[in-house]
Amino acid sequence: MSKPIIIIGSGFAAYQLVKTLRRQNTQQAITVITACDGDDYNKPDLSHVFSKKQTAGDLVRMNALQFAAEYNITLLTRHRVDSIDTLNKTLTANNKQFAYDKLVLATGASAFIPPTQGCGSDRIITLNSLSEYKNAQQTLTEAESVLVIGAGLIGTEIAMDLSSSGRKVVMVDPAKSLLAAMLPDFIAAQLYQSLGNSGVDINLGTKVSRLEQAADGRSMDITLDCGRTFQVDAVISAAGLQANARLASEAGISCRRGIVVDSKLQTSARDVYALGDCAEIQGKLQPFLQPILLSANALAKTLLGQPSEIKLPAMLVKVKTPDYPIQLCGSTTQAEARWQIDASNQGMTAKAFDNNDQLIGFVVTQEHMKQAFPLLRQLPPAL
Numbered sequence: 001m002s003k004p005i006i007i008i009g010s011g012f013a014a015y016q017l018v019k020t021l022r023r024q025n026t027q028q029a030i031t032v033i034t035a036c037d038g039d040d041y042n043k044p045d046l047s048h049v050f051s052k053k054q055t056a057g058d059l060v061r062m063n064a065l066q067f068a069a070e071y072n073i074t075l076l077t078r079h080r081v082d083s084i085d086t087l088n089k090t091l092t093a094n095n096k097q098f099a100y101d102k103l104v105l106a107t108g109a110s111a112f113i114p115p116t117q118g119c120g121s122d123r124i125i126t127l128n129s130l131s132e133y134k135n136a137q138q139t140l141t142e143a144e145s146v147l148v149i150g151a152g153l154i155g156t157e158i159a160m161d162l163s164s165s166g167r168k169v170v171m172v173d174p175a176k177s178l179l180a181a182m183l184p185d186f187i188a189a190q191l192y193q194s195l196g197n198s199g200v201d202i203n204l205g206t207k208v209s210r211l212e213q214a215a216d217g218r219s220m221d222i223t224l225d226c227g228r229t230f231q232v233d234a235v236i237s238a239a240g241l242q243a244n245a246r247l248a249s250e251a252g253i254s255c256r257r258g259i260v261v262d263s264k265l266q267t268s269a270r271d272v273y274a275l276g277d278c279a280e281i282q283g284k285l286q287p288f289l290q291p292i293l294l295s296a297n298a299l300a301k302t303l304l305g306q307p308s309e310i311k312l313p314a315m316l317v318k319v320k321t322p323d324y325p326i327q328l329c330g331s332t333t334q335a336e337a338r339w340q341i342d343a344s345n346q347g348m349t350a351k352a353f354d355n356n357d358q359l360i361g362f363v364v365t366q367e368h369m370k371q372a373f374p375l376l377r378q379l380p381p382a383l
Helices: 012-024 043-048 064-071 130-142 153-164 185-197 246-250 289-303 366-376
Strands: 005-008 030-033 060-062 074-076 081-085 090-093 096-099 102-105 109-111 145-149 168-173 201-204 208-213 220-224 229-232 234-237 241-243 259-261 272-274 279-281 317-319 326-330 338-344 347-353 359-365
Touching (some): 012 289, 060 064, 081 246, 102 289, 145 153, 168 229, 185 359, 259 272, 272 289, 359 366
Parallel strands (some): 005 102, 102 272
Antiparallel strands (some): 090 096, 220 229, 317 326, 338 347
16 A cells, blocks of 8 residues: 555644545545644634634534545544654654655744733633634633733734724734835824724833732732733733744754755655645745745645646735724835835725836735736736
8 A cells, every 4th residue: 555645733734635536536535633632724714713603613614534435545633743754754752653756845933922921821822723713712702801912913803803892902013014014104103003003002112021920819910021011811822923944954854944845845855745834945935825835736746746846926924903904915024125005095006116116015005906917917927
């Protein structure tokens, strides 16, 4: 019997690869090994569970058994991979050894929790997976006030959704503006106003210095390094992601910010590939759905004997903040960029140009988002 393609992980990247492989080959042996329950769900939906009053179960599209049957794979849930032997092409999980023909690391990323002082730090919640939401669901359902650590993409989306669901929300970030790594200041200021109008208490240029369990045993006392103090029922960290590269690193596979791959998504080890949030492509992590979709399409062909390079075009990023929706693409935070702005009561179109008057990025908001695709076609490819 031929050795299977083994995929470690069961997130969006892993399951998108399974679906793509099956569209191209119905007989190839595929084994998925995952430390969680292995249910199929749409991860971006986690940003809107509060306003939609959804439970973890509501997000499941297919449970593990259904998914395995639908795509004719061997799915090993609650199996944690302990080590990989790239020389002998085997791995060990739950004290069992598995041989592979080709191995795909789709180990994802973990939510970063900034270090804080105090005995309440172990109560910080993360929402980077269905299992994390399931574990925190009761706490968040009962919470009337929530602190969100992080004012990036996910933190901002979660904060607006929590506020829309009627909760009191406090947001904290050491950056000087919202989505500082993605938005120019003049767009971030509009989003700041929208969040503030929705009731979010925004604290920028500061961070949580101490987190203690309150005297009532239920709430938490928060102290910011600016000196402000307040009390909340729950704390969510949305302060960024860290690629899960430990397993690869321990196997001697090249890692930097993530697991280093080439244009075919192959790692430094023979017949070992990486895909999704854990993969570092040309020095960059690509934690968005479109690059994962394109990567899965290319990798499926490679795994099935048709080596294919990934080609990433300029890709649109949607900020899912319903009160002030935003789409952006390209270089949107370069200090030397020249901006051309068209603003109205219906929103804004902002185009960034370089010194040669070449369009390098854009941001569109509200009703101006219909301009996104025409502008997208004008941008050069990302890779």
